Amino acid sequence: MASVFPEGFEALEPFVDWAVPTEKARYAKRISSTMDELDAFYDVAFPLLKSGTARLEKISMEDISEPDKRLLWLFCSLVTVAFSVEAWRQPRVPDSGASSIDAIVEPAV
Amino acid sequence: MAHFKKPEEGSWTEHLKVDTEPVSYEDSTSPEHYELEREAIFKRTWLNVGRVEQLPRKGSYFTKELDAARTSVVVVRGTDGEVRAFHNVCRHRGNKLVWNDFPREETSGVCRQFTCKYHAWRYDLDGKLAFVQQEGEFFDLDKSEYGLKQVRAEVWEGFVFVNFDENAAPLREYLGELAKGIEGYPFHKLTQVHKYRAEIGSNWKLFIDAFAEFYHAPILHSGQYMPEQARKIQKYGYEALHYDIDGPHSMVSSWGGIAPPHDREMVKPIEAALRSGLFGPWDAPDIGMATEDLPPAVNPTRDPRWGMDSFVFFPNFMLLIWRPNWVLTYHYWPTSYNTHIFEGTCYFVPPKNAFERLQQELAAVSFKEYGLQDGNTLEATQTMLESGTVDRFPLNDQEVLLRHLHHSAQEYVREYQRRTAGAPAAS
Numbered sequence: 001m002a003s004v005f006p007e008g009f010e011a012l013e014p015f016v017d018w019a020v021p022t023e024k025a026r027y028a029k030r031i032s033s034t035m036d037e038l039d040a041f042y043d044v045a046f047p048l049l050k051s052g053t054a055r056l057e058k059i060s061m062e063d064i065s066e067p068d069k070r071l072l073w074l075f076c077s078l079v080t081v082a083f084s085v086e087a088w089r090q091p092r093v094p095d096s097g098a099s100s101i102d103a104i105v106e107p108a109v
Numbered sequence: 110m111a112h113f114k115k116p117e118e119g120s121w122t123e124h125l126k127v128d129t130e131p132v133s134y135e136d137s138t139s140p141e142h143y144e145l146e147r148e149a150i151f152k153r154t155w156l157n158v159g160r161v162e163q164l165p166r167k168g169s170y171f172t173k174e175l176d177a178a179r180t181s182v183v184v185v186r187g188t189d190g191e192v193r194a195f196h197n198v199c200r201h202r203g204n205k206l207v208w209n210d211f212p213r214e215e216t217s218g219v220c221r222q223f224t225c226k227y228h229a230w231r232y233d234l235d236g237k238l239a240f241v242q243q244e245g246e247f248f249d250l251d252k253s254e255y256g257l258k259q260v261r262a263e264v265w266e267g268f269v270f271v272n273f274d275e276n277a278a279p280l281r282e283y284l285g286e287l288a289k290g291i292e293g294y295p296f297h298k299l300t301q302v303h304k305y306r307a308e309i310g311s312n313w314k315l316f317i318d319a320f321a322e323f324y325h326a327p328i329l330h331s332g333q334y335m336p337e338q339a340r341k342i343q344k345y346g347y348e349a350l351h352y353d354i355d356g357p358h359s360m361v362s363s364w365g366g367i368a369p370p371h372d373r374e375m376v377k378p379i380e381a382a383l384r385s386g387l388f389g390p391w392d393a394p395d396i397g398m399a400t401e402d403l404p405p406a407v408n409p410t411r412d413p414r415w416g417m418d419s420f421v422f423f424p425n426f427m428l429l430i431w432r433p434n435w436v437l438t439y440h441y442w443p444t445s446y447n448t449h450i451f452e453g454t455c456y457f458v459p460p461k462n463a464f465e466r467l468q469q470e471l472a473a474v475s476f477k478e479y480g481l482q483d484g485n486t487l488e489a490t491q492t493m494l495e496s497g498t499v500d501r502f503p504l505n506d507q508e509v510l511l512r513h514l515h516h517s518a519q520e521y522v523r524e525y526q527r528r529t530a531g532a533p534a535a536s
Contacts, residue, residue, distance in 0.1 A: 023303075023474070049467075050382045059463035072463045079471045082379035083478050096481040099488070101453070103477075105304035107466070 005074070006067045008055065009048055015041050018077040019070040023103040026077045030084060031091045042085040045078045061109065069109055113348045113364075115506075121352045122509045131501040132512060134494045136519055137312035143446035149525030150424050150518060151177035154357075155263070155270040155283050157426040157440065158184060162267070162300055163217065164192060168234060171217035172197055172207050177313075177443040178273055182260055183207045183223070187234040194262035194271045195236050199225040200255040206232070223257075232257050267296050268426075285355045287420055290406020291430070295396045299436055299456035303473040305480070306452050310488035313425060313441040313449040314514060319483050320439060321421055321510040323347045323363060351410045352509055357423035357517035359510045362409055365416035383468050387475040388416060390468035393433040394458035400432060408432075421510060423517055434458065435469075437476065447491050453480060 004019075005012050018041055020026045030038065049056075056075075059068045084091050116124035123129065136142050158173040163184075170185035181197040183206065199206045204227040209216045222239060223232045231240035236257035244250060261272045263280035265288060270280050277283065309316055319325065324347050351362040365388065380386040400408070400415075407430050408415040420428045427439040436456040443449045455473045460466040493499075504512055 023470075046378065046382070049379075053382070053464060056464035056467065057462050061460055061462060061466060064463070068463065072466060075463075075467050076470050079379060079383070079467060079474055082377070083474070086377045086379060093478050093481040095485055097485045097488070099307065099309070099481060099485040101305045101307040101451075101477050101480050101484065103303065104306045105302050105454075106473075107301055107303070109466075 003067060005071050006055075006065075009052065009071055011044055012048065012071075012074060015044060015074065016070070018045075018081075019074040020077055021073050021109075023076070023080070023106055026073075026080045029077070030080050033091055035084070035090065038081050038084050038091065042078065042081055045074065046082070049075055049078060064109060072109065113350055120506045120509075121349075122506050122512065125352060125354050125509060125513070127354075127509055127512045127516065131503045132515065133500050134315075134502065134515075135500070136515055136522075137314055137491070138446070138495045138497070140446045142522070143312075143443065145522045145525065146443070146518060147177050147179065149521045151175070151273075151443070152179075153272070153274040153277060153521070153525070154424055155272045155277070155280050156424075157268050157270050157422070157438075158182065158194075159269045160267050160296075161192065161264060161269060162297075162302075164269075166219065168219045168221055169217075170207065170220065170223075172215050173271075174213060174215055175271075175442070180273070181205060182271055183257075184262060184269060184271070185234050189235075192262055192264055192269055193235060194260040194269075195257035196260060198258070199227065199230055200238065200257065201225065201228055201230050201241075206257070266292060266294065284422060285358055287353065287355045287358050287360055287406050288422065290409070291404050291420070291428075293404045294407060294430065295398060296436065296456070298396050298458055299434075301457040301459045301469065303455040303457075303469070304452065305454070305473075305477055306450060307480070307484055308444075309449050309451045309484050310447065311449070311491035312447055313443040314518060315487050315490055315494075316441050316449065316451055316483070317421060317425070317427065317439075317514055318508075318511040319487060320419070320427060321359070321361065321514060322508045323349070323361075324505065324507045347507060349507060350412050350415060353409065354510075354513055357521070358421060359513050360406070360409075360418055360420045361510060362412075362418045363416055364412070364414040379471065383464075383471050385468035385471040387472065387479065389431045389433040389435045389472045390457075390465065391433065392468075394465075396434045396458060403430075421514065423514075424521075435472070447495065451480075451484065453477075 004016050020029060088094055115121060118124040159171055163171050164186040167186055167188050170183055172181055172183050174181050182194045183197045184192065184194045186192055197206050204225055205212050206223050206225055207216065229242045233239050236259055238252045238255045241250060241252060263270055265280055265284055349361045349363050353360050376386060384391040407418055415432060417429060417431045425441040429437040438454045440452040441449050453476060455476060457469045460469055
């Protein structure tokens, strides 16, 4: 079976369900997760984002492969989750109550 | 403790000849006043409904719901390449002409003709009625009299505006000197779009107020910073570099957004890793124009500490130009006196690689996280303003654009009332 993520990012395989293509769905997954789940994902993914910068800079958006696309979506989830982990210490934005802001146009990848 | 020089008069508010008295927010809590605003403002000023990139070829169209003006419009690029707008209504029996699945939701696409879902009346892209089902059943029907009702549409720097007032001045004249001073900015290069939409439980002006001052930022959004930095920023407070007003339009020029930040302690780990944040990716992409060469209304003081300019084009279009070469727009579409639809749109240079894509994602998502706090705070403000228990509110010098917005909106209403005096009241 072909690897889900590009070589070097195998450690992310337990978190493949974070490779979500839309921002709205990524945010929905964040707010339906516990802080323990968000921390577990962040603790594995964040060091790989830091060490993977050069690799990510070589991935052209023009003809992006499926494994690279999944990696990008997963790191987009990490961006969303980082707010909970680094700033809020809770899945939701504080004082945001029932309000929501939904992405209605976003890049395909 | 002033960090930035103020005008000779001692304050921006006095310099711009705006009064300094406490304000009442009756114009944001009254259903009757809102009805007047619909007539006086939303049916009579130029409203930005989109960008030309949304109409890439002949037959490209999008619809825009304009509840405040009691209509929906369809904006289309014709076979001659011209951008036109029409009321989105079939001339036969008034069905909404262009919609998908949900009549109140906006849609877009490409077509050769518009066909009504009801009885298949068809209209050309320039609005002419082209086909009537069972035409012989009608009584002396002259098709040339039943074209779509056209709405004035004009384009400024790729931004498409409509106006329901046939007597209104042309768009560029209306937008005035601030807009003139932005012309030439390469908006057409910023085609990577992230757009957000929210239903907000407040009067439309209150959200413009929230984004027309940065006095709130160090407090409401303190959680966005590392704790030590949040304390420093609160102590420092906020002062703008420059404010300006032209007719009903205004702008604030701000420091900040300098990338990378001088003090790396202030940034969160994800920001350090991606070299990006609320102020945008730290590495500005090439837009064919250096910061010093930006059009004159952008960074008008040419201050090296400049980070961002925020323009309010009356009534409801805000345009933010950031130093790291990206743009954010806000629109506030009223749906009642105490509700509106907010749209925030980020425009970036298309990313060349996955890392740049992630830098942009962080900027867009940061805007959303802040916006969520702002939006919910507004509902709290609206409910208490409506209680009427307090009716005089002091505004400080960094809130000068709020006074100006409310004064401008009230002046449009007064002018409308003067013009229609003796005529039946708006309903």
